[in-house]
Amino acid sequence: MSFNGSKPVGSWTPSEARYEFRTNPEFEGLSCSGYCLGYLQANLAILPSSLADEFEQFCELNRAPCPLLYRSRRGELSAGIMGQDSDVRTDLQKYCVSENGIVTKKTGDLMAYPMNDYVSFYIGCSFSFEEALTAAGIQLQNVIQNRNVSMFKTNIPCVPVGPFTSPMVVSMRPIPKDLVEKTVVITAAYDAVHGAPIHIGDPSVIGIEDINKEDFGEPSDIGDLIPVFWACGVTSSLAVRSAKLPLSFSHSPGSMFICDATVDGYFKIHKPEHGEEQPRLITLADQPFIASVCSASAIQKIEELAKIVESASGIQGADFLKIAARLSHAPSVVIVFYMRKKAFPPRSPHRMVSKVHWLLSKLFKH
Secondary structure: OEEOOOEEHHHOOHHHHHHHHHHOHHHOOOOOOOOOOOEEEEEEEEEEHHHHHHHHHHHHHOOOOOOEEEEOOOOOOOOHHHOOOOOOOOOOOOEEEEEOOEEEEEEOOOOOOOOOOEEEEEEEOHHHHHHHHHHOOOOOHHHHOOOOOEEEEEEEEOOOEOOEOOEEEEEEEEEOHHHHHHHHHHHHOOHHHOOOOOEEEOHHHHOOOOOOOOOEEOOOOOOOOEEEEEEOOHHHHHHHHHOOOOOEEEEOOOOOEEEEEEHHHHHHHOOOOOOOOOEEEEEEEEOOEEEEEEEHHHHHHHHHHHHHHHHHHOOOHHHHHHHHHHHOOOOOOOOOOOOOOOOOOOOOHHHHHHHHHHHHHHHHOO
């Protein structure tokens, strides 16, 4: 597919893409994956201004799925610095119109709806980091095959705010096993467009019963590849619908707003929260494959703690690291201390309490 019959969609400018989406029905409903390489892409949520502050707080407390790039002013039709010549009513390939929390219509534009009392939220999209993965030699099915990614609802709850609540939605890309860690390192640098994966491997751990039955998007061919899951901005659409507003709007999954900001330019200014620290992959199981992501500093703290408890527990450092990584995936954790008389004699309860506090501070120190 090409611009004016000659220009590949990957080399379009955002203005060219938005013009085509606005004027050419041929593009209605297509995925933006592979378009305007090197530019930020964004999910879209549009809701009444009276609830805008609460929804912004929802995004703030759920940054992994809802990293906010830009919040419009009340009634503002452009995306401000993200798209000066844009029009939020026309510049996506397809929109979802929701009434009382139910999608009642999908349309190529929103010109029939007054926007004077609405606020638009532009939320980072993982399509933004696909060029970096491709440049590093990591082939992505959705890009090669010109189709949408697979997206799933999970059992991971978002932090609710006011009327807004939702399970986290994830996007999935199959990755060769030997390239998973490289994929993690690359995407971790782009936390404003979802960053590192939130889960790697066995989909049942996050409540996905059948990896071949996506909730949104298009199917993927897993084969002997590893399913890698990123937090997804479609979460914002479900959160807005959860409020059961009389009327709200969102992008159709895969039909994104393409921003004027380049990926490189944006992240030169907006550095990832973890700085230059490189994440590491910890394999927890091979059949089915499950892995966890951990920062180098966190691994160092866990190794220090392992040395403290190794003599008493008999757990080796490598095993302790895996145990700690598994705990990070648990929805809740109960810590039980078994106090040996030799270590904590009954006559010194204050010493016992101080030891417990000291261990906990080592474990949870930031």
